[in-house]
Amino acid sequence: MLVKRPQQLYVTSSGAVDMCLSCHTEEKLDRAHDVEMIGCSPCHLGNPLAITKEEAHQEMVVNPGDLRIVDKTCSVEGCHPADVHKVKNSLMATNRGILGTLLFYWGESDSQNTDLTVEELIASGHNSFALDYYRKLCGTCHLWKQKNDIPDAPDFFNEKGGGCSACHFLIPETEIKAAESLVADTASEEEKAKKIHPHITAKVDQNNCIRCHNRSGRIGLSYIGIFESEGYGTPYEKGGMTRNQLPGARFYLEIADDIHHNKGMQCIDCHTRNEIMGDGTSYAHYEEQLEISCEVCHSTNPGTTRKNNVLNNLAGTNETPLLKGKIDGVMRPLRPPRPGVCDFSPHKRVSCEACHSTWVPQCYGCHVKQDQRGKHLDKLSLKETAGLWEEGRSYIRYEKPMLGIWENEVVIVTPGCQDMVTVVGKDGKDSGGFNRFTMAAINPHTTQKKGRECVDCHASPKTVGLGEGTIYQQDGKLAFRSMSRGIETSSGRTVPLDAWVDIEGEQLQHGSRPNVRPFNKKELQKILQVGLCAGCHDSYQDPLWTNYTADMACPVTTQAKGRKNETSKK
Secondary structure (H helix, E strand, O other), X not given: OOOOOOOOOOEOOOOOEOHHHHOOOOOOOOHHHOHHHHOOHHHHEOOOOOOOHHHHOOOEOOOOOOOOOHHHOOOOOOXXXXXXXXXXXXXXXHOXXXXXXXXXXXXXXXXXXXXXXXXXXXXXXXXXXXXXXXXXXXXXXXXXXXXXXXXXXXXXXXXXXXXXXXXXXXXXXHHHHHHHHHOOOOOOHHHHOOOOOXXXXXXXXXXXXXXXXXXXXXXXXXXXXXXXXXXOOOOOEOOEOOOXXXXXXXXXXXXXXXXXXXXXXXXXXXXXXXXXXXXXXXXXXXXXXXXXXXXXXXXXXXXXXXXXXXXXXXXXXXXXXXXXXXXXXXXXXXXXXXXXXXXXHHHOOEOHHHHHEOOOOXXXXXXXXEEEEEEEEEOOOOEEEEEEEEEEEEEEEOOOOEEEEEOOEEEEXXXXXXXXXXXXXXXXXXXXXXXXXXXXXXXXXXXXXOOOOHHHHHOOOOOOOOOOEEXXXXXXXXXXXXXXXXXXXXXXXXXXXXXXXXXXXOEOOEEOOOOEEOOOHHHHHHHHHHHHHHOOOOOOOOHHHHOOOOOOOOHHHHHHHHHHHHHHHO
16 A cells, blocks of 8 residues: 655755654744744654654654753754753752752751752652652642643643743734634534644743742732632622632632732743743752842842842933833833832841732641542652642731841741641551641732831731730730630640740741741830831831930820829829
């Protein structure tokens, strides 16, 4: 039987023979990857000289960006040879920070630093109690994950990962509309089966970032003004649950978005290429890989990062510096800090986000259970193994972000994981567990133009780390009565979930780094002392703050006490 042969030899403009083009005639790609220029096989491999589908598709790959094969695709000479080494060493690929911190928190390591990576876990199959938790509940947020690798899983799981494609994968809007028309009743079955070939873009849209950055710190959601709320489904709509739901039936509220998002800025307008893709160094934690800060743009001499790199989208002049949007091309002015406010001397340790982040997701009480009678899908090996994990929370809030100290700077903190771990043995009985509570420093990406009010920090016990409750004087000293009494667990009663420190300055929960801590007793007293005045004197320009000292007495309060004493004598 004769094989039907193509009528011509298909040659790309670069001079390579690629017979894939004899069948794939309608695929439309971005200009940099135009099929007429490079063909199909440089990206998808296979056999470009074959004239049958079966032979052509042998050893073909669907996703050229997959880190398992990217050395043969994206990183070949003439394409992106220097980038793959950087990406494979980036934190989004290694997850070293997550792995090291989890192993340390759960008592399987003496340090938060580890050389263990996702790639090694996949190759070795290495496991432990903590790593089993990671493999089954956390193992979908890394670049080694393959797209569409979990059958019957929700789309938001299967769309994650994909190596280079995790960020640079784009379905053009015009082709999305075309695809929507294909599902009309008038479309044929053949038309409905058509698949849209994605574009590869350097203009990474924030939606690709949010695909992964929507759990844990939830900074992707927070940036666009979305708060994952409690599971009540409120506000109810016509007697039913609200339609505001994230993937996975997670209800949400719409709150103030970050001012940068409100101005139309995308994630990549601030975050640099080396931050996101890596610079080739395998870092242990995110703060080591990051290089931007608020001051990079908002200073008297903007444009240079913490690692002494100049922003590649800096424009304008020294007098009127501008930041060019990497996607929309809009020129946005870089405004310096407000004189007399941002440089207020008593606040010299206060970070920008500590004042300008008016809300932050705070997920309290992480209830974790491993049931050894069941099985659970290992997201790295894609096999079900013994040990069924369940996870839930006590409650989640967004108001009154808590503050703490990181090295010598006042920063925002949020529950970094308040793990209450229980193990159910094969006999169905409680076979142990532990509690490990940690507060983590975070830049929540909820920046607002107007900073927090003075009393939000100086007169709020929750903000300073004491938790919700009442501060009062007892025997001439400050005392505090908490609204919470903690939770009774198999490992004992916990401290109040929102209490990081007590009024005497004793730390009640761990910090996410050795140098992340709550305010000490002296700092608490100073902060709360200012709160007695801040309710009335709520302006930075108020003359009171020019010569303020901690031993100053309020004349209004003093007069009131005097009148009270005179009345009692009568």
